[in-house]
Amino acid sequence: MKPIEGRKRVVIEEVEPQVDCGRYPAKRILGDTVTVTAAVFGDGHDHVSGRLLYRHSSEADWRSAPLSPLTNDLWSASFTVDALGDWLYTLEAWVDHFDTWSADLQKRLEAQPVPGGTNPAAAPQDIPLALRSGALLLEHAAKRAEGADSKHLADEAARLLKLAKAKSDVYENPLTDEIVALVARYPDLGFATRYAREFHLWVDRERARYSTWYELFPRSTSPDPTRHGTFADVIALLPDVAAMGFDVLYMPPIHPIGKAFRKGPNNSVTSTENDPGSPWAIGAKEGGHKAIHAPLGTLRDFDALVAATREHGMEVALDIAFQCSPDHPWVAEHPDWFNIRPDGSIQYAENPPKKYQDIYPLNFESPDWRGLWEALRDVFTYWIKRDVKIFRVDNPHTKAIPFWEWCIGEVHKKYPDVIFLAEAFTRPHVMYSLAKAGFSQSYTYFTWRNTKDELQQYFEEITKPPVTDFFHPNLWPNTPDILHATLQNGGRPAFMQRLILAATLGANYGMYGPAFELCENVPAKPSSEEYLNSEKYEIRHWNRSANNSLAPLVTLVNQIRRNNPALHSDGSLHFHHVDNSNIIAYSKSSGDNRILVAVNLDPTQEQAGWIDLDLKQLAVPHNETFEIEDLLTGTRYQWHDRSNYVALRPDVMPAHIFRLLRKPTVEIPPTP
Template sequence: MGFDVLYMPPIHPIGTSHRKGPNNTLTPAPGDPGSPWAIGAPEGGHDAIHPDLGELKDFRFFVKQAQANGIEVALDLALQASPDHPWVTSHPEWFTSRPDGSIAYAENPPKKYQDIYPVNFDNDPEGIRAEVLRIVEHWIAQGVRIFRVDNPHTKPLDFWEWLLGVIHERHPDVVFLAEAFTRPPMLQSLAQAGFQQSYTYFTWRNTKEELEEYLTELSRETSDFLRPNLFVNTPDILTEYLQFGGPAAYRIRAAIAATGSPTWGVYAGYELVENVARPGAEENIDNEKFEYKERDWAGAEERGESLAPYLARLNEIRREHPALQQLRNLTVHWSDDDAVLVYSKHLAAEHSPDATADTVIVVANVDPHSVRETEVHLDLEALGLPERFAVTDLLTGDVWTWGEHNYVRLDAFHNPVHLFSVSPLDKEDA
């Protein structure tokens, strides 16, 4: 599909105490793997590999094979422990004790994680810092250069400022991605503390008005310190828009994520339009947080049911157009329809790698249930464009002559998004 980073959830041994079954049930069956975020077992903790996956030498081979194919491996850094983690016996002071002497498990009401103990950074902060630094250095030594950090907002900011500062000094090419689904002040503070990338609220911004406002915020207001990674979904996030929007919604969200930010991502299964939610939750039913998940990727593609070719084309377009590799060059334009979003990415010739100006115009019908016809109005001065120019739809190959005001028709069921590249008109057309 053209992605160049493979992110893996925790690959460490999984605890058995209070192990969860499918869909977060408290009654696992024999053979259920438990949640990979319940890290730690007699086989080891954060510096160990689950024995079913292999040994350290196998992981190093895996990383080298990925690199040989132009792919970097990103690991999950989840600073928490199962009740069976070696830390629980060697450093019980690193956790929070209840009045009855038991250790408090993690809670994010209404969710309860009986199989996970959160680390208490107020207890022995120097010891915890030394251990986390050791773990990160261990995986860097195995070839890892990207860490996706689980729930960083539940850890102290001064800890992250210290850790990221030390790692940046020693390994300036290492990237930390904050899974900071929290309030704006904390999300932004984590970015200011040193996280090179951040998850955002993109998944919950779905209307034209919401997207106009949020894309402007990301590209202009917070761009000096917050570098967004527009993930379209996670196992925990299956919004109503995706649940009920069908394949059109999945195409629309992917196209906006791929063009709205220099960095974007999808979680496994997105290309198969997995859109059935667990009752009462905004997450996929039967997802691999608590069970083994088998997918028929090849079969779905043969049947024409996979979005993999579409995602691959989006990534091809991103590589072909340097304007899409920038953050601060986004301009919102106008349409007469409250469901047609219009924005552009423009890179002037003096900033382009090949000294040629690059402009991409995105026109998206964000209503996945409709056909929309409307007028689109462009700020030609902001784009440095003449009165008339050619636009080529990079998804279909269709070519039109455009100007300041233009008619569009977007059928959500067949072609919900135009991704236009801009070029001068041929002399005879001009």
């Protein structure tokens, strides 16, 4: 098929970053430098030039940055994202006749016969004709230029013609860097190739990349064991949570809890009048997803909590669970939003043989799916207007993925600073698809990755492109639903180990407390990941000042995170070989800040081994002695060259978090 314009001779391929061939936007953080690469080439020996075109979606005009050659027809250019939200970028390239001529002229000048020189017999190069060709190119550039630039280029064209007519015996190169740069400002785009599509790039605020979450049940925060906790009780705890170093306070659903089929302690199918039920059985006669469970307080009390949390340098994250109790107003108002069984009853949630009669799933194949979508979107916007900007979404993988792409996109049009965390413990393709659809962060398989090989393999996947172009992991050693066998059997050392792994492997991490810092580790039954006396079904009263609390260690680890920029992102994560399979070692870097972590993965015994450091990654020359400081203890060590010894007792401290104290003397590899 003959093209409309066959004189466009440049080919543009392999543009990166792109997610699923541009189907979804790549993601970056406000202030990031975005580097775009592509293969750009043409036929023959003509030179090519190109530029990166980029703009925020609110801008009408493209900004541009020149492409620079890398190797083997690969080129790159960069730009800095200075606004939240949707950006676009594409590439444009052309045959650069002036640059081709300039290089050709230089070759002719170098090969011209020089009387009395070393090459008097060299073939004539017809330089005057070449100068006239250059003058013509400068005249064309002058017509494209404006103002003084146009006159300057025209004058240079006249100067080349004058030199051509002089017919000198020997010619010097008449071009200056200034003229070359001036011509480049006014390229000939008549036959330029514009890449076939414009790519989208979504820019989040910094908290999408670096955040420290603390989960608590407001109803369990009362200092009086005889009464239900309130928002005021949560406000009283804020100084303690902030002092531990958390910046996100996450609360399970705060909405009215249904009474129909209410669950009792330990997920019992029977309950008494005094049992509080599950917060995820959302909705009662008092309201649904836009209402507050009355024992917690009022909307005014909630607003006070949001404001107080910000005063302590934190944000509130709400749990949004799109499911309903049988008492939810939507059940009566919109029965077609649910699955109707052949007998006319509404289908409750079940995973045979388990039954959850207190929860009705929503039907995303409802005839009124448009109305359902809009109602769910409005839940987010309702709480956003009450100054909530972070949402942890419960089980998003059980809702239609096209809905999430639409809903998050609608929210982000007006509120680009909103962050969505996907609680998606699901298959990899589904988990990644939710991230591509718009979720800012995602839960991960970290909880179930416990051996060195498992951890290294998994984190090398999720902290490197192409996954990092759309996926921000958030690591949780425990949740109200998950008490892993490692914590059940490993005791206090296992809790310390998993805390340090989560906080240093991931720039985003969280914990379900105070169950975590108090080392709660009793399962509902053998081989179960459910807690005995789970807070999901009853009010708990925690002794936060207990002597065995890990709060001091949590505070120290979070302080280390905050003080070391290397731990604020994941792209520089690099694993170092250790000759003991029970010890894992890895590093992160940001500029001069370099952190090296070694963790004993065995919670029962001391483990020792030799770390084989990748010195280039740490910017340390070979055969040099350097100083490191263990930030957990303050102890300093002198290490030498690449092979160094560690021994870790899990009952004392299962890890080192080292900071390299000397400034780098070799270049640190850039973060991808």
